[in-house]
Amino acid sequence: MSAESFDLPLPPEPPPKVSRIGWLDWVRKNLFNSVFNGTLTAVLTAGLLLLILAVLRFVFSPDRRWEVMPPNAANYVVEAYPREDLFNMWLSLWIVAALAGFSTASWGMRGQVSVIKVVAAVRAIGATALVVGVLSLWSPAGSATQTVLVFGGVALFGVGVGAMRLVREEREVSVARVLAIVGALLVGLVWYMPLESGTTWPLTITALVVAAFHWVGKLVGQWLSDRLMKRVVTILWVLSFPVIYLHIQRNPSLVWEEVTSWLPWAGLLIAAGPAVIWIVSRAGREQAAGVNFLLGAVAIYSWVIQWPMAIRVLFLLLTLFSLATPTFAASPRARRAFYWTWLAGGVCTLYLFLAGIGSTDLATRGHFLGGINLTILLAVGGTALSFPLGVMLALGRTSSMPIFRILSIVYIEVVRGVPLITVLFFGDKVIPRFLPPGLDFAGEAKALLAITAFSAAYLAENVRGGLQAVSKGQTEASRALGMTTAQMTMLITLPQALRVVIPALVGQAIALFKDTSLVAIIGLADFLRVARDIVPNQPDSLGSILENLLLAALVYWIFAFSFSRASLRLEKRLGVGTR
Amino acid sequence: MENGAANPIIVCENVKKWFGDFQALRGVTTSVEEGEVVVVIGPSGSGKSTFIRCINRLEQHQEGRIVVAGIELTSDVRNIERIRSEVGMVFQQFNLFPHLTVMQNITLAQVWVRKRSRSDAEQRAMALLERVGIPEQAAKYPGQLSGGQQQRVAIARSLAMDPKIMLFDEPTSALDPEMIKEVLEVMQELAGTGMTIVAVTHEMGFAREVANRIVLFDEGQIVEEGPPSEFFANPRHPRTKMFLSQILSH
Incomplete structure (x- = not known):
C-alpha cells in the first residue's frame, strides 16, 4: 500500500515568485489608494496623534506625582495584611515561584525562538521608547524619565538595527535563555526603583528561586518520564493551595520544645510504614490479621494513654493502610504506588500538625x-x-x-x-x-x-x-x-x-x-479599591487618585492581556489533529 | 432456510421495534452461527441498520427476544456492558475519537474496559495496526488520516477488545472508491480467520465472495435469505428479483 510514483507528463513547477514591495509602496497601496481612503488615513492619524499627545501630556505633567507609588508597593500588593507577618506572604510567593520554575522545565520551555525575532523585538521596543520620549517633549516640563526614554530608545533601536545587519542566517536561541535575560533586567529594575525598604532582597530571591527550580525541574525531568513529570507538577500545584492558605491565614509559630518531643518518632513511623505494608502483603492471611490486630491495639492504646496527637493519628492511618493492603497492593506495581501514597500521606499529615500547632488565626483581626x-x-x-x-x-x-x-x-x-x-x-x-x-x-x-x-x-x-x-x-x-x-x-x-x-x-x-x-x-479592599480609595488617602500620597486609577487600568490590562495570549497558546497546543 | 446447526451465537426471535409511530422492525426471526459471515442488504429505510444496532443494543427492541453469546439482552445494564465488550462494531462514519492519537484510540478501551496494562494494550494495538497495514500511523491523529485508513483504525480498535462477533454498519459507504478496496480486504482477511461477522453493505462483490449467507431486508422484515450462490442465481421472492435487478443492472 505504499505510494508508487508514476512518470506523469508534467513535472511539478516551482511556486510563483512573491514580489517584495517596500514599505512606501505598501503605504501607497493600502492607506492612500483612493481620495476617500487617503483622507480617512490622514484624519485618523491626526486624531490618534492628538490622543497620544494628550495622554503623554497627562503622564509627564509636573502635577503628576508618580513618585508616590513605589513607597506604597506593600499597600497595592497586600493592603491590610499585618506587616510584621509579611514573611508569610513572601514564603507563599516563593512557593509559587518554585513551582512555576519547576513547571517551566516540563512545559514547552524547551522551545527555541529565532534570533531575528528577538532582535526585532528589541528594535521595536527601542523605537517605541524613542517615539514616546520625543512626543513627550511637547509636555510642559521635562523630567529624568523623558531623558531615559529618548536616550534608551536611541540606544536600543541602534543595537537592534545593528544586530539585524549582523544576524543574516536563521539562528535560534532557547526561550529559557531569553526569559532569563528579561528576568535579570527586571531584577535590576527592582534594585533601581525606590521601593519600600525590605522588598528588594525578597524580590531578588523570588527571581533566583524561579531560576533554581527551573534547573531542579530539568534535573528531575531527566529521571522521570514526561507523563510522570506532568502528574508530579499537577499534584504539587494542587498541594500548594492548602499550604499557601495555611501560611497566609494562619501564622505557624512553632514551639520547638513541644515539637522535638514527638517529631523523631513520627518520622520513624512514616519511614516504617512501607516495611509494614511489605510484610502484610507478603504474609499469609492469619499473620496479616495478626499484624493488623497489633497495629489497631496500639492505635487504640495510644489514644488511651494520650500520646502526642500526631503519633496517634499516624498510628491510626497506618492501621488503615495495613487493612487496605490486600486490596490495593496486590501486584508489585500497585504496591510501589501504595508505598508512595503512604509516604505522601504521612508527610502531609506531619506538615498539617507542624503548621497547625500554636498558629494564630490572622483572620480574627478583621479582613486580612x-x-x-x-x-x-x-x-x-x-x-x-x-x-x-x-x-x-x-x-x-x-x-x-x-x-x-x-x-x-x-x-x-x-x-x-x-x-x-x-x-x-x-x-x-x-x-x-x-x-x-x-x-x-x-x-x-x-x-x-x-x-x-x-x-x-x-x-x-x-x-x-x-x-x-x-x-x-x-x-x-x-x-x-x-x-x-x-x-x-x-x-x-x-x-x-x-x-x-x-x-x-x-x-x-x-x-x-x-x-x-x-x-x-x-x-473588602481589592486592588481597585486600594488604588481608588486607600492609597490616595495616605498622608504621603494624598489626592493622587488620577495616577492611581491609570496604574490600576494598566495592571488589570496587563493581567487580562497575558491571560488571553496564554489561552491562544493553549488552544494551539490542544488543537492538534482536531478537524 | 434453517440449517439446524448446533451453535447459534446470535438468536433473534420475532424482534419488533418502533420509532414513535413508525415500525422499523416488524418481527425479525433469524440466527447466526459461530464463524458465519452474514451480509445484510436491502433498500434504505428497510430496517437493516436498526437490526444490527439492536444486536449490541445501541437501539432497544421493544418486543421479541435477542440472545447474544448466551446472554439475553434485557435492560440490565451489566448484561448490556458484557455483551458490548463481546461484540465489536464498525460504523459508517468511523467515529474515531478525534482528540486521541491512533494508538490511544486503540488502547483506551483495552485499558479501561478490559483492564489490561498499558504496555500490553500497546503491544496488542501495534500488532493489530500491523494486521490492518498501517503501523506507521500510530502516533498520528485521526484527522490526519485518509478515510480508508481511519476505517481500518476503527476495525483495529474493535478487534483490540477480542470480540466474538463483529458488526459492520455500511463500513464503506462514506469512502472514496479507491479506498473501499483496502477496507474490504481487511474484512475479507478477518472473515478468513473464522470471525463471526454481520455486515450491512452495498458491496455485492464482497457479499458474493465472502458471505456464507445473504439476508434481504424490506420494510422491517426479512424477505429472503440464503447462501450467495442461490440468492443471486435464483431468487425466489419477487421483491428480491426486483432489488437485484436494480442494483445489478448497471
Whole structure:
C-alpha cells in the first residue's frame, strides 16, 4: 500500500515568485489608494496623534506625582495584611515561584525562538521608547524619565538595527535563555526603583528561586518520564493551595520544645510504614490479621494513654493502610504506588500538625487580605473552584436523571438571572445566618464562595454548549466498546467538549478577574479599591487618585492581556489533529 | 432456510421495534452461527441498520427476544456492558475519537474496559495496526488520516477488545472508491480467520465472495435469505428479483 510514483507528463513547477514591495509602496497601496481612503488615513492619524499627545501630556505633567507609588508597593500588593507577618506572604510567593520554575522545565520551555525575532523585538521596543520620549517633549516640563526614554530608545533601536545587519542566517536561541535575560533586567529594575525598604532582597530571591527550580525541574525531568513529570507538577500545584492558605491565614509559630518531643518518632513511623505494608502483603492471611490486630491495639492504646496527637493519628492511618493492603497492593506495581501514597500521606499529615500547632488565626483581626493578593486569590480561586462545579452542573443539566437535571436547571437559571452584586450581598449577609451563632467565615471566604457560585452557573452553560457539539457517533462508539457512562463522560465527551469551549472559558475567566473589583461593595479592599480609595488617602500620597486609577487600568490590562495570549497558546497546543 | 446447526451465537426471535409511530422492525426471526459471515442488504429505510444496532443494543427492541453469546439482552445494564465488550462494531462514519492519537484510540478501551496494562494494550494495538497495514500511523491523529485508513483504525480498535462477533454498519459507504478496496480486504482477511461477522453493505462483490449467507431486508422484515450462490442465481421472492435487478443492472 505504499505510494508508487508514476512518470506523469508534467513535472511539478516551482511556486510563483512573491514580489517584495517596500514599505512606501505598501503605504501607497493600502492607506492612500483612493481620495476617500487617503483622507480617512490622514484624519485618523491626526486624531490618534492628538490622543497620544494628550495622554503623554497627562503622564509627564509636573502635577503628576508618580513618585508616590513605589513607597506604597506593600499597600497595592497586600493592603491590610499585618506587616510584621509579611514573611508569610513572601514564603507563599516563593512557593509559587518554585513551582512555576519547576513547571517551566516540563512545559514547552524547551522551545527555541529565532534570533531575528528577538532582535526585532528589541528594535521595536527601542523605537517605541524613542517615539514616546520625543512626543513627550511637547509636555510642559521635562523630567529624568523623558531623558531615559529618548536616550534608551536611541540606544536600543541602534543595537537592534545593528544586530539585524549582523544576524543574516536563521539562528535560534532557547526561550529559557531569553526569559532569563528579561528576568535579570527586571531584577535590576527592582534594585533601581525606590521601593519600600525590605522588598528588594525578597524580590531578588523570588527571581533566583524561579531560576533554581527551573534547573531542579530539568534535573528531575531527566529521571522521570514526561507523563510522570506532568502528574508530579499537577499534584504539587494542587498541594500548594492548602499550604499557601495555611501560611497566609494562619501564622505557624512553632514551639520547638513541644515539637522535638514527638517529631523523631513520627518520622520513624512514616519511614516504617512501607516495611509494614511489605510484610502484610507478603504474609499469609492469619499473620496479616495478626499484624493488623497489633497495629489497631496500639492505635487504640495510644489514644488511651494520650500520646502526642500526631503519633496517634499516624498510628491510626497506618492501621488503615495495613487493612487496605490486600486490596490495593496486590501486584508489585500497585504496591510501589501504595508505598508512595503512604509516604505522601504521612508527610502531609506531619506538615498539617507542624503548621497547625500554636498558629494564630490572622483572620480574627478583621479582613486580612487585600490589594493584588485579594484580586488574584478571588480570580484564581474562583476560576479553579467554579470549574469543577460548573462542569458538574453542565453534566447534570444534560443528564438523563430528572432530579439532577431539574436541580441543575433551577440553580443555573436562578443564579444567571441575578447580578453578581446581589450574590455577593447574599453571601455576606445570608451565609452567617445559616451558621451557628457567633461563627462566621472571613469576608474573603464569603466573597470567594459567592464568586464561585456565580461563575459556575455561566461556566455550566458554556460547557453545555461544548457537550452538545460532540457528535452522537462519539457516544455510540464508546458505548459499542463497552465503556460505562462515567468512562465515556470522562474520557470521550468531556475532553472534546472542553476543547471546543476553551475560548469561551478564557473569556469568562477574564471577565471574572475584572468582576472581582465588585467585592469592594461588601467591604473588602481589592486592588481597585486600594488604588481608588486607600492609597490616595495616605498622608504621603494624598489626592493622587488620577495616577492611581491609570496604574490600576494598566495592571488589570496587563493581567487580562497575558491571560488571553496564554489561552491562544493553549488552544494551539490542544488543537492538534482536531478537524 | 434453517440449517439446524448446533451453535447459534446470535438468536433473534420475532424482534419488533418502533420509532414513535413508525415500525422499523416488524418481527425479525433469524440466527447466526459461530464463524458465519452474514451480509445484510436491502433498500434504505428497510430496517437493516436498526437490526444490527439492536444486536449490541445501541437501539432497544421493544418486543421479541435477542440472545447474544448466551446472554439475553434485557435492560440490565451489566448484561448490556458484557455483551458490548463481546461484540465489536464498525460504523459508517468511523467515529474515531478525534482528540486521541491512533494508538490511544486503540488502547483506551483495552485499558479501561478490559483492564489490561498499558504496555500490553500497546503491544496488542501495534500488532493489530500491523494486521490492518498501517503501523506507521500510530502516533498520528485521526484527522490526519485518509478515510480508508481511519476505517481500518476503527476495525483495529474493535478487534483490540477480542470480540466474538463483529458488526459492520455500511463500513464503506462514506469512502472514496479507491479506498473501499483496502477496507474490504481487511474484512475479507478477518472473515478468513473464522470471525463471526454481520455486515450491512452495498458491496455485492464482497457479499458474493465472502458471505456464507445473504439476508434481504424490506420494510422491517426479512424477505429472503440464503447462501450467495442461490440468492443471486435464483431468487425466489419477487421483491428480491426486483432489488437485484436494480442494483445489478448497471
